[in-house]
Amino acid sequence: MYWVSVVTEAGIFAILALGLDVIWGWSGDFDLAFYGYLALGSYLTFVLTIGKPTPPVEYILGFHLPVLLSIVLAVVAVVGLAAVIGAIALRNLRDIYFAVTTLGAVSALYLLVENYTPLFDGYNGVYGLINPGQTALNLTYNGYRIVFLGIVLILLFLAYLLVQRLSRSPFGRMLRAVREDERAAAAYGRQVFWAKYRAYLFGAALAGLTGGLFAIFISAFNPSAWTPQELLVIYAAILVGGRGNPRGVILGVFVVYIGFIELTRYLPSPASRPDFAPAAREILIGLMIILMLRFRPEGIFRERPGLDRGLGPGAPTAPPVAVASAPASAPAADEGGAG
Amino acid sequence: MSSTLLEIENLTKSFGGVHAVRNCTFSVPEGQVTGLIGPNGAGKSTVVDLVSGFGTPDSGGVRFAGQPLIGKRPDVISRLGLIRTFQTPREWRQLTVMDNVLLARRRFASESLWRSITRARRIRREEEADRAAVRDILDRFQLAALKNELAVRLSGGQKRLLEFARMAAAEPRLIILDEPMGGVNPVLGARIGEAVREFAAEGRTVVVVEHNLPFIERTCHQVVVMDLGEVIAQGPFSGLRDNPRVVDAYLGMDQSHE
Numbered sequence: 001m002y003w004v005s006v007v008t009e010a011g012i013f014a015i016l017a018l019g020l021d022v023i024w025g026w027s028g029d030f031d032l033a034f035y036g037y038l039a040l041g042s043y044l045t046f047v048l049t050i051g052k053p054t055p056p057v058e059y060i061l062g063f064h065l066p067v068l069l070s071i072v073l074a075v076v077a078v079v080g081l082a083a084v085i086g087a088i089a090l091r092n093l094r095d096i097y098f099a100v101t102t103l104g105a106v107s108a109l110y111l112l113v114e115n116y117t118p119l120f121d122g123y124n125g126v127y128g129l130i131n132p133g134q135t136a137l138n139l140t141y142n143g144y145r146i147v148f149l150g151i152v153l154i155l156l157f158l159a160y161l162l163v164q165r166l167s168r169s170p171f172g173r174m175l176r177a178v179r180e181d182e183r184a185a186a187a188y189g190r191q192v193f194w195a196k197y198r199a200y201l202f203g204a205a206l207a208g209l210t211g212g213l214f215a216i217f218i219s220a221f222n223p224s225a226w227t228p229q230e231l232l233v234i235y236a237a238i239l240v241g242g243r244g245n246p247r248g249v250i251l252g253v254f255v256v257y258i259g260f261i262e263l264t265r266y267l268p269s270p271a272s273r274p275d276f277a278p279a280a281r282e283i284l285i286g287l288m289i290i291l292m293l294r295f296r297p298e299g300i301f302r303e304r305p306g307l308d309r310g311l312g313p314g315a316p317t318a319p320p321v322a323v324a325s326a327p328a329s330a331p332a333a334d335e336g337g338a339g
Numbered sequence: 340m341s342s343t344l345l346e347i348e349n350l351t352k353s354f355g356g357v358h359a360v361r362n363c364t365f366s367v368p369e370g371q372v373t374g375l376i377g378p379n380g381a382g383k384s385t386v387v388d389l390v391s392g393f394g395t396p397d398s399g400g401v402r403f404a405g406q407p408l409i410g411k412r413p414d415v416i417s418r419l420g421l422i423r424t425f426q427t428p429r430e431w432r433q434l435t436v437m438d439n440v441l442l443a444r445r446r447f448a449s450e451s452l453w454r455s456i457t458r459a460r461r462i463r464r465e466e467e468a469d470r471a472a473v474r475d476i477l478d479r480f481q482l483a484a485l486k487n488e489l490a491v492r493l494s495g496g497q498k499r500l501l502e503f504a505r506m507a508a509a510e511p512r513l514i515i516l517d518e519p520m521g522g523v524n525p526v527l528g529a530r531i532g533e534a535v536r537e538f539a540a541e542g543r544t545v546v547v548v549e550h551n552l553p554f555i556e557r558t559c560h561q562v563v564v565m566d567l568g569e570v571i572a573q574g575p576f577s578g579l580r581d582n583p584r585v586v587d588a589y590l591g592m593d594q595s596h597e
Contacts, residue, residue, distance in 0.1 A: 162456065169455035170446060170462060177431040177442050184429035187391065188509065189417040189445050198452050307487045308437040310470055 001142055004149050005217075010257040011152040012213045014250045015159045017234050017241075019206025022163065024235070025244035025303070026172060027199040028179035030095070033085055033102035035231040036109045037078045037204045041211020042221045043113070044074035046126040059121050067132040071212030078208030079201050081109075086200040091193055094182075106228075114223045125222020129215050152213060156250070159206060163246045166202075168306050175199050176244075229282070233261070236289050242299030251300060260285055344369035344513055344544045345390070345421075350399035352385055359385040361568040363399070367513070372535060372545045374559035374576070376552070378589050382568040383548045384426065387517050391423040392416040403513065418447075420512035426521060428498035432491035436482055436501060439490050440473045441466070443505035473508055480504045480530075496527045503534045514538055516547040520554055532558050552590075564589060 016038060023031045044061075048070035052062040065073070089101040113120050120126050134144045166172050178185045178195045186192055215221060233256060241252020264281040292299065345367035352360045360382040367373045375383050388394040390401050392413035401408040408416055431439050446469065448454070449462040477483045480500040485493065490501060499519065506514055519531055528551070535558050538545050549555055555562060556576045564572040564579065566588040572579060579585045 165459050166452070166455055169459055170449045170466070171452050171455035173434070173438055173442060174450045176434055177438075180431035180433055181429045183393065183413075183425065184431065186393075186413040187417055187423055187425075187429075188443055188505070189414050189447065191412070191414045202452060303433065305433075305435045305438060305487075305489070307435070308470060308474075310467075310474060 001145065004142075004145050006258060006262050008145070008149045008152050008217055010254050011149070011156045012210055012217060013234060013237070013257060014156050014253040015152075015213070016207055016210040017237055017249045017253045018159050018163045018246060019203040019210070020234055021203075021238050021243065021246065021249045022166070022175075022199050022206075023203040025238065025249070026167070026175045026179060027196050029090065029196060029200070030099040031102050031200070031203075032099050032228075032231065033082075033089075033106040033109075034203070034207055034234075035226050035228070036106040037082060037207035038211040038214060039113070039221070039226040040081055040109070041071075041074040041078045041208035042215045042225075043120045043126060043211075044077050045070045045212040045215035046129055046221060047120065048073055049132060050126065050128040053121070057121050057124070058118050059126055060119055067129070067212075067216065071209065074212050075205050075208035078211065079205050082201055082204030086197050086204075090196045090200060110223065110226070120221075123223055125220060125225070127220030127222075130219045132216060148216065152217075155209070155213070159209075160246055160250060167244075167246055171198075173306075233257075233285065236285050238299075239289060240292055240299060242301035242303065244303030245299065245301040248299050248301030255300075256285065256288075260288065342369050343367065344404060345546070346400075346402040347386070347390065348400045348402075350386065350389055350396050350401065352382075352389060352394065352396045358568050360389065360396070363565070363568065363570055365563045365570050365573050367544060367546055368561070369544050370539065370542055371560040372539050372547065372558050374555040374562040375546055375548045375565065376550070376555060376562060376589065377565035377571075380567075381565040383565055384517055385568075386565070387423055387515055387546075387548060390416075391421060391515065417511075418445075421515070422506060422509050422511040422513070423515035424502050424506070424517050424519065426518045428495075428502050430490035430493070430498050430501050433489055435487050436477065436490055436493070436504075437470070437473060437486040439501055440476060440504050440508045441469060443508040444469045444473065445509060473504075476504050476507050479507070480534075495522055496524060499523055499527065499531065503531065506538070507534070511543065513544045513546070516545065516549075518548055518550065520549055520551045528554065 020031070020034050023029050023034070045067070047059050047061040048063045048065045049067050050062070051064045053059050085102065085105045089098050089105070093101050114123055116122065131141065131144045134141070137144070137147065139147060174185075174190060175195055178190060178192050182192045185195075218225065234253070237252040237256040238249050239252070240255055241250065242248025261281060264277055264284065267277045267280055269277040343366045347366065348364050350360050350363040351358075363382065363386055375386070377383055385394065389396045390408065392408065392411055392415070396409060403416070403419060403421055406419065431442065434442075446466070449465065454462065474483065474486070477486050480503055482497065482500055482504055485497065490498070493501060502519070516535070519535075520528055523531060532554055535545055535547065547555070547559065559576060561574060562576045562579060563570055564585050566584075571584045571588060572582050579590060
């Protein structure tokens with residue numbers, strides 16, 4: 001059962017990383033608010049499903065909605081928050097200025113959630129979403145966890161298909177052009193803000209979905225579950241797997257989560273130093289980022305542009321156009337010289 | 340003989356205390372090649388930026404095909420049919436040569452996020468025609484063999500050609516070239532001159548900012564001369580040699596010109 005839970009968690013984070021890669025990998029925006037979207041999605045899934053709070057516990061809403069509907073509503077709310085943050089941060093800010101602004105936004109959200117208890121019960125957080133639908137599906141506890149893993153993997157596969165399709169579409173191409181050179185993209189008619197904004201909302205929607213899955217997965221959520229380090233691990237995973245390549249991103253998450261986080265659990269942890277293993281884990285992840293950046297900055301799978309497999313002009317499939325070959329073979333005039 | 344496509348009126352822009360452009364007024368006739376020349380710092384590139392929406396003037400106006408352009412965003416101006424280049428080639432580095440030119444075809448409708456998901460196959464089918472057209476264009480600019488290379492790997496000259504291939508693919512009504520001959524060898528220069536004349540032959544209007552006077556003389560129907568932010572002369576190139584202001588400001592310094 002331990003490995004079921006490890007793979008489920010990695011699967012959830014892989015969906016999250018696919019969303020973040022659209023924003024960072026394709027659009028080029030180093031978003032630090034991203035984990036906040038998972039958190040909001042998770043909180044909302046809780047408060048929409050677990051019913052009224054019993055004092056002294058307090059939180060907003062407290063509905064008893066079906067979990068699927070709750071996740072949909074959570075995604076809508078998360079996209080709404082991203083629409084506000086993105087509208088401010090993406091308009092004129094780029095690179096480090098964008099990163100700092102989003103960091104500010106998520107810090108404000110974090111402090112609000114932590115200190116304003118009527119929202120999501122502050123530091124205690126929300127809990128009580130235990131295997132929703134288990135009785136309806138007539139499953140044992142462990143059986144439910146296995147089915148849930150299956151659902152996560154199916155959703156990951158669907159998310160992969162969706163992102164891969166987008167990646168190869170004109171939308172993905174246009175977004176990468178904006179990333180490579182905004183001014184040239186604008187000179188060729190692209191609305192830079194709107195392009196980045198749409199990518200941002202799409203990524204945030206995946207984060208909201210991930211939040212809902214995460215709520216079911218851990219059945220309790222509080223501020224210690226979404227510290228800033230968590231997001232850096234996702235960034236490390238994208239970097240290792242291959243920024244801009246959906247397959248690489250998924251591989252990266254599994255490498256980082258299973259290879260580093262889970263296997264380091266087997267590191268010897270002396271009783272006198274129980275914090276040795278977690279510290280060693282973070283050092284290893286940091287080391288991995290440095291080594292990747294030094295020796296293979298494009299990641300395990302590099303971003304792969306779609307190749308044009310069509311034959312050139314004059315090929316049997318494409319009838320030659322009369323004007324096409326003439327100028328290329330024309331004799332060179334005497335241009336140039338002074339300049 | 341031909342109508343005016345671009346009209347620039349009393350354009351003024353200063354950066355701090357520097358008057359980059361002062362009461363700049365000139366017009367560009369449709370279907371012709373207009374050269375914009377002048378010494379470094381004359382304000383030529385600033386005029387290009389102001390016309391294409393990459394800057395806002397302090398005062399003055401720009402009309403393109405009768406429409407006022409001031410206050411419009413660069414992408415909006417581009418969609419009206421005015422495309423400009425930059426002094427250094429701005430290729431999309433991590434995209435292939437093919438993708439760079441395909442993007443210049445500007446099929447905005449297929450770039451919708453929603454349609455990219457729901458109509459993927461149909462969009463791909465529609466793109467085939469564009470790809471075939473782009474292959475022809477790449478062939479014209481000696482880039483056909485490089486179509487699947489990342490643009491970042493091209494040489495400086497090839498990047499210039501890519502710029503022209505994109506322009507040819509975009510089929511704009513007005514093309515503004517900002518120093519297209521910078522760092523270009525004579526053979527490539529010949530190809531670029533030819534490309535400009537091809538654009539004109541297709542009925543496009545071209546404005547070219549350039550220091551290479553033989554190139555200007557051969558390619559341009561008329562020339563606008565700027566100095567210290569002002570237009571000091573406008574007319575056919577042949578008339579400029581007799582204009583003392585132009586000789587003082589610019590031509591006098593040019594060794595290659597008899």
